[in-house]
Amino acid sequence: MAEPDTARFLADLHALRQIGQFKTGVHRPTYTPQDMESRRWLMERMREVGLEPEMDGLGNVLGKHPGAGPKLLVGSHIETQNEAGWLDGALGVVAGLALARAGMAVDVVAFADEEAHYGSFLGSRSMVGEVTEAEIDAARHNMDGKPLRQALREAGLEGLPRMRLDPARYKGFLELHIEQGTQLEQAGLRSGVVTGIFGIRYFKITAVGQQDHTGGTTMAERKDANVAAMRVLAMIDEQFPMHVGERTVWTCGRVVLEPNAPHIIAGRAELIFQFRDLSEAVLDRLETLLTRIVQEVDRRDRCALSLERLGRSAPAIADPALHGALCEAATRHANGQWQPMPSGAIHDAQHVAKIMPMAMLFTPSIGGISHHWAEDTKEEDLVLSLRILADAAEKALAS
Structure with a gap:
């Protein structure tokens, strides 16, 4: 040897x-x-x-x-x-x-x-x-x-x-x-x-609302893109654990708000989100779930939401x-x-x-x-x- x-x-x-x-x-x-x-x-x-x-x-x-x-x-x-x-x-x-x-x-x-x-x-x-x-x-x-x-x-x-x-x-x-x-x-x-x-799948989740004044805009009128994006993350946190594998991991590693100012309601929010697993079946299941979550927030919220797959590796x-x-x-x-x-x-x-x-x-x-x-x-x-x-x-x- x-x-x-x-x-x-x-x-x-x-x-x-x-x-x-x-x-x-x-x-x-x-x-x-x-x-x-x-x-x-x-x-x-x-x-x-x-x-x-x-x-x-x-x-x-x-x-x-x-x-x-x-x-x-x-x-x-x-x-x-x-x-x-x-x-x-x-x-x-x-x-x-x-x-x-x-x-x-x-x-x-x-x-x-x-x-x-x-x-x-x-x-x-x-x-x-x-x-x-x-x-x-x-x-x-x-x-x-x-x-x-x-x-x-x-x-x-x-x-x-x-x-x-x-x-x-x-x-x-x-x-x-x-x-x-x-x-x-x-x-x-x-x-x-x-x-x-x-394997990895990663996505861009975009919420488009209306940039506006934080004091002059009533809560009933607001289209806050930041709130819509956070609703997506909250639903992910709630629903993903019921559909993952033994070692699945997921991360929102980037949040971009526009204009990202303390006295302005965000008109646009962008999340970069990924999940990883060893099973293609688990990855497919989670991609389907993520699509449904974004669609549900888009249906319920006053902002418009979209999901774009940025990449994947098997x-x-x-x-x-x-x-x-x-x-x-x-x-x-x-x-x-x-x-x-x-x-x-x-x-x-x-x-x-x-x-x-x-x-x-x-x-x-x-x-x-x-x-x-x-x-x-x-x-x-x-x-x-x-x-x-x-x-x-x-x-x-x-x-």
């Missing part, structure tokens, strides 16, 4: 966290100088372990094993949210390096912009053939509006071709990731084998063979301190699963904290996760 160099694995993780260091975390947003420095650092490490690295026109980095025969693809991403954690994404990429260093037939990948600064999983979707040139032309930074084309030019990526993954080359894809939640920690467990990645179920290999390895190394579990967060693996078998492994997040510089995991749990991953990868390559 190949034994990964756990000391070098930890050393690489700590070296990578120095690039864009912010407090105990990192600030390495997509296509910033810090992000591009980290990609160049990664390519050097790939060469050191015998891989042949290449970076494409979106910043995806792929290190290919030079030997013959089928490979495993292993990786994640290395850019970060603003002022965020040192392990989110980086753990999976550095784990891939460790497997390559141990002599395994793996390609290592760092997908670009998993954190969606310029779009939704641009890197992994591009590598499975889903991103068009028109989408790249239209993409803008989610905060400052900078065009993606400009960012690529400034990062030195303009004109480089985009890579496509060849599913015939691979037995599958493995991604090691921090949990970004509290289930493992609260259960006193040290590892989680992912059963699948939640659940991705872990490949049975790869999942089984991870379960066996977790049983061997974690001494009963592991569990199967779904991923509520979405990952690059969800898109790679469209063209090849996929499985994921979670390691605990201290306090469940992620997307924040305080994100952390015990080093002994990091080492354990690498050993489980290596064991499972070896079995998958031998099968």
Whole structure:
């Protein structure tokens, strides 16, 4: 059995966290100088372990094993949210390096912009053939509006071709990731084998009323868009729990009022609402329920309401063979301190699963904290996760 160099694995993780260091975390947003420095650092490490690295026109980095025969693809991403954690994404990429260093037939990948600064999983979707040139032309930074084309030019990526993954080359894809939640920690467990990645549906709910004076307009005359929008949320809160699955989650993450002034009745309200589950049947049921709720408030209220679906991603179920290999390895190394579990967060693996078998492994997040510089995991749990991953990868390559 190949034994990964756990000391070098930890050393690489700590070296990578120095690039864009912010407090105990990192600030390495997509296509910033810090992000591009980290990609160049990664390519050097790939060469050191015998891989042949290449970076494409979106910043995806792929290190290919030079030997013959089928490979495993292993990786994640290395850019970060603003002022965020040192392990989110980086753990999976550095784990891939460790497997390559141990002599395994793996390609290592760092997908670009998993954190969606310029779009939704641009890197992994591009590598499975889903991103068009028109989408790249239209993409803008989610905060400052900078065009993606400009960012690529400034990062030195303009004109480089985009890579496509060849599913015939691979037995599958493995991604090691921090949990970004509290289930493992609260259960006193040290590892989680992912059963699948939640599908997501997200919507814009709009209420249009009449902007007016808060003092001069009687209650009988008012068409308050804010009140109508809050009625929708109240009905969701009341009715969703009766129709959800065991691990369904839902969130209204954005509320926009116009004109959003203290002495003016809101003439327009906009909600961005999403729900997630591992079952398409549950997602269908909740979309039907949400449609009925919006229609009912529209029928009863003096404001006009509408519902627009902004996007969806299908659940991705872990490949049975790869999942089984991870379960066996977790049983061997974690001494009963592991569990199967779904991923509520979405990952690059969800898109790679469209063209090849996929499985994921979670390691605990201290306090469940992620997307924040305080994100952390015990080093002994990091080492354990690498050993489980290596064991499972070896079995998958031998099968």
